[in-house]
Amino acid sequence: MFSTLEKGIVKGESSGAEYVELRAEDTTLTFIGYSDGRVDNLNSKVQTGVASRVLRNGAWGFACGSLDEVESVVEKACSLAAVASQTRKDKITLAEITPASEDVKKRFRRPPHEVSFEEKISRLEILHDLIKGYDKRIAAISLRHTDSHGFKYLLTNEGTRICEETGHVWNYCWVTGKENGTLTAARDGVGSTEQGYEYFEEETAETIADRVGNRVIMQVEGNNPKSGSFPCVLGPRVVGVLAHEALGHLAEADLTLNSSFNGKLGKKVAADCVGMVDAPIKGTFGALKYDDEGVPMQRVDIIKKGIFTGLLTDREYAHRTGMPTSGSARAESFLFPTLIRMRNTFFEEGDYTPEELFEGIDFGYYCVDYRGGSAQPNSSFQVGIQEAFEIRDGEIGNPIKDLSISGLATEALFLIEGAGKELGFEEGHCGKGQTAAVSSGGPHLRIKKGAILFGGRG
Amino acid sequence: MNRLTLCQYAVQEGENSGADEIEAIWMRKVNTAVKAQLGQVNEASTIINEGMRIRVIVGKAAASIFTYRLDKPSVSQAVKRVLKAASASKKDPHWKSLPQPGGYPHMELWDSALEEVNAETMAEPVTEMLDMVPSDVAVYLAAHEIELTHRACASSSGIQHEDKGALEGMFLAAVGILADGVTAEFQEFQISRKYNPDPSSVVTPVMENIEKFRAPEKAASGKSQVVFSPLSLEALLFYTLFRAVSGESVVRGKSKLAGKEGEKIASSCLTLHDNGMEPRGVGAREMDDEGVPSQDTPIIEEGILKGFIWDNYWGKRAGRPSTGNAHYDWREDRMLLQQSTMTINPGTYDSTEILDISDGYYVDYIQGAHGSNPESGDFSVVCAPAFRIRKGEMTGGVTGIMLSDNIFSLLTKIDAVGSDSKICEYSILPHVRFSDANVIAK
Incomplete structure (x- = not known):
């Protein structure tokens, strides 16, 4: 592969590019859908191709195509960069790195591509039957299994030469509940980029079925939540999405500069008890050794003791902001240029006991699980909630139906009262123009009234 | 090799190798963009x-494969792989x-000028866009794109068709810079079938x-x-709503609209069609991703539910003809029953x-x-950006308000429909x- 890519490097340099980057991919992906007792999709994808990103006269050019046309792909990227550079007042410059040369291997005990379709379908069949049997009010079940295995190759004219084995497994459920003509639904998504098919030995069909079955039945039985601002306790899965949406996106340097957090590095943005990190923690979804610019993935302390201390960068934005490279540049596939992306984003643990998290709350909400989230440059965040309970007199009460919570991070982060002692994480996908595997988490957080608006209908 | 011929080759390979039925669809999308940040x-x-994408059926068991390798030996190998997969399916x-x-x-979907x-x-x-932006506004993204799409489809049931389309788009996302931060993000885009x-x-x-938006306004909770x-x-x-009118949701008991054809479900001022033949729409094309001709499907007329959208599978299960709504989702690699252009x-x-309200x-x-x-149709969303309207005027920006309601209830509360038509990603809406x-509100 590298000998093919080297021809592109030569072509890029001879076309006047100061930086030439080639990313090639050879991946096999499997998608299986299983709905209401039938296989509704059994698809394989052979994903092969090459992407070329070049800097020429201080602007980016990007092109992609098939592996047998590497030189023409690079030539195209160079001519596009020349167009982009025509009106630039300054030149894009990249932060210096030490070029890496490495073959990175996965250690899957059961590589996903070696497991038969029959076995994968059988797991979904068992999972379907367990969910169906969870409660007679479960009306429809949609399951999706995806996995991948392959290699990605990175070669630059600076000397970076990395071959990284890639792969993942993912299971997604969407379950509909029905009672007396009332419909509702809940979802569940779990997966790993660290383990192969053996992941489902821990994350068994029974575990998944109980979790999603419980969620949907609580939706069926739940009360409509009130609207307004209330004190609340957020569980680790919701805290993780809060971290991702409330400040995580605005700590991505390409977004920070046009956001309400611009100019706030070194300043207080949260209560003293708040610490927030984005890091490629081993074993978490989306963590790799190198990013797609060949930079080792690094931990970033975004908030330390309430102070805004770090940004997620790629090489361009590291140079632009003067912050360190963090290894955060990722591309969904060879069809996309890299973007700055989170990896595992989480609030750090505190010292609250479980009792202290809830005590003294006369009325509020305990939010356990989420369904989607979003962020705005003015720090407006939204998190969909699919599992939550009332808090009455310091105790967890009745379940409530789904709703959204929202707030402004510039205000809400100051109203975090305290954090629990144990961290929890969840896996998911972020859709900032491209899809990326991410995880997020944290401890339980107790948050004062005024921070979060509950969009209920009660 | 001509791409329709390559699709026919795949079909022939499948038929010779034991497929009961086989379909091959070739897709090429070329997106050229210039972006500013x-x-x-x-x-x-x-x-x-x-x-x-090649789909085969063997003994009523289906499987598919998507390949980027388009030489004849690779296509032939893909057919063999997908036949093996079908034998493992149910x-x-x-x-x-x-x-x-x-x-x-x-339809006029192609402009050779593009x-x-x-x-x-x-x-x-x-x-030019950047030059028009004042210094107290920050551009997050300005872009100009052209997208050229070609498809060809052949199947063992006799489908042989090609179509193509071209789109031009201009996009701007920007925030206003405030003394203590920025406004919410404002977006605008224009999509056209002609270079303009x-x-x-x-x-x-x-x-x-x-x-x-710079003039802050207050908001209050309530109807x-x-x-x-x-x-x-x-x-x-x-x-x-677009998911609730999917024939799959109806058959699987996942739609609150199931069984309500002919009933009034919305205000009389609402007429909604899924019009795959509306050439201005992004979703316009001659055939869907199973080779079924696109069509104009009435969904709601003057508030009365008229019908649903169908693909080949769910249509036949319900005894209805396909409305040409099979869409291949290349990201999730599955066929979705989805709207073309909701209008x-x-x-x-x-x-x-x-805006003439008090x-x-x-x-x-x-x-x-x-x-x-x-x-359920329940939703709970943040309105960002949003404005207060007083005495028929937008008087300033409101931050942090939410809407929490039910779409099926809200459809009965439409009291005005604008005379405008905006071409959006999946729809054309006033x-x-x-x-x-x-x-x-807080």
Whole structure:
């Protein structure tokens, strides 16, 4: 592969590019859908191709195509960069790195591509039957299994030469509940980029079925939540999405500069008890050794003791902001240029006991699980909630139906009262123009009234 | 090799190797874009996404494969692989057959001028956009794109068809810089089938809205009249109503609209069609991704539910013809039963008249529509950006308000439909005003 890519490097340099980057991919992906007792999709994808990103006269050019046309792909990227550079007042410059040369291997005990379709379908069949049997009010079940295995190759004219084995497994459920003509639904998504098919030995069909079955039945039985601002306790899965949406996106340097957090590095943005990190923690979804610019993935302390201390960068934005490279540049596939992306984003643990998290709350909400989230440059965040309970007199009460919570991070982060002692994480996908595997988490957080608006209908 | 011929080759290979039925669809999408960030053009790109999806049925068990390798030996190998996969799959007793060929509509979806435009020409409107932006506005992204799509489909049931389409798009996302931060993000885009870049049509509305937003207004919780922009309406309907009118949701008991054909489900001023033959729509094409001709499907007429959208499988299961709504989702690699171009008939209210209320809100965009519950129709979203309307005027920006309601209830509370038509990603929509929407403010 590298000998093919080297021809592109030569072509890029001879076309006047100061930086030439080639990313090639050879991946096999499997998608299986299983709905209401039938296989509704059994698809394989052979994903092969090459992407070329070049800097020429201080602007980016990007092109992609098939592996047998590497030189023409690079030539195209160079001519596009020349167009982009025509009106630039300054030149894009990249932060210096030490070029890496490495073959990175996965250690899957059961590589996903070696497991038969029959076995994968059988797991979904068992999972379907367990969910169906969870409660007679479960009306429809949609399951999706995806996995991948392959290699990605990175070669630059600076000397970076990395071959990284890639792969993942993912299971997604969407379950509909029905009672007396009332419909509702809940979802569940779990997966790993660290383990192969053996992941489902821990994350068994029974575990998944109980979790999603419980969620949907609580939706069926739940009360409509009130609207307004209330004190609340957020569980680790919701805290993780809060971290991702409330400040995580605005700590991505390409977004920070046009956001309400611009100019706030070194300043207080949260209560003293708040610490927030984005890091490629081993074993978490989306963590790799190198990013797609060949930079080792690094931990970033975004908030330390309430102070805004770090940004997620790629090489361009590291140079632009003067912050360190963090290894955060990722591309969904060879069809996309890299973007700055989170990896595992989480609030750090505190010292609250479980009792202290809830005590003294006369009325509020305990939010356990989420369904989607979003962020705005003015720090407006939204998190969909699919599992939550009332808090009455310091105790967890009745379940409530789904709703959204929202707030402004510039205000809400100051109203975090305290954090629990144990961290929890969840896996998911972020859709900032491209899809990326991410995880997020944290401890339980107790948050004062005024921070979060509950969009209920009660 | 001609791509339709390559599809036919795949079909022949499958038939010779034991497939009961086989379908091959080749897709090529070429996207050229010039993008600006932080006030300057920073990137030009050409993305070519070209591949073939082959679906086979053996003994009522189906499997498919997508390959980027398009030489004959690779296609032949892909056919062998997918046949092996089908043998591992499960028989579906409901499977009937692949769709039959039909009469394809002719639409003006191709402008050869768009094929000739190069990146250098495309860069000029982007710099024009940037030049029009004042210093107290920060551009997150300005872009000018051209997308050329070609497809070919062949199947063992006799389908042999090719189509192509071209689109030009201009896009701007910007925030107003405030003393203590920034405004919410304002977006505008224009999509056209002809090469006709008009930077001011994108920049002017964004700048006007940012200026209006700078005057902060207060919001109050309670029932209120709310005007939805076409973009915010599309976001809301995409995750609620558009899913509820899918034939799959109906057959599987996941739609609250099941069994309500002929009933009044919305205000009389609402007429909604899924019009795959509307050439302005992004979803316009001669055939769907199973080779079924596109069509104009009435969904709601004057508030009465008229029908649902169907693909080949779910249509045959329900005893209905396909409405040409099979869409291949290359990201999730599965066929989705999905809208082509949902189109709400324009009403009679011009831009002044639709705002003519004593007190209410204008929702420019919403956060969190993707967390809506398509089964129950419940949604709970943040309105960002949004404005207060007082005495028929947008008097300033409101931050942090939410809407929490149910789409099926809200459809009965439409009290005005705008006379405009905005081409959005999945739809062509006017402004729509709802009475008694549930607004939540801090």
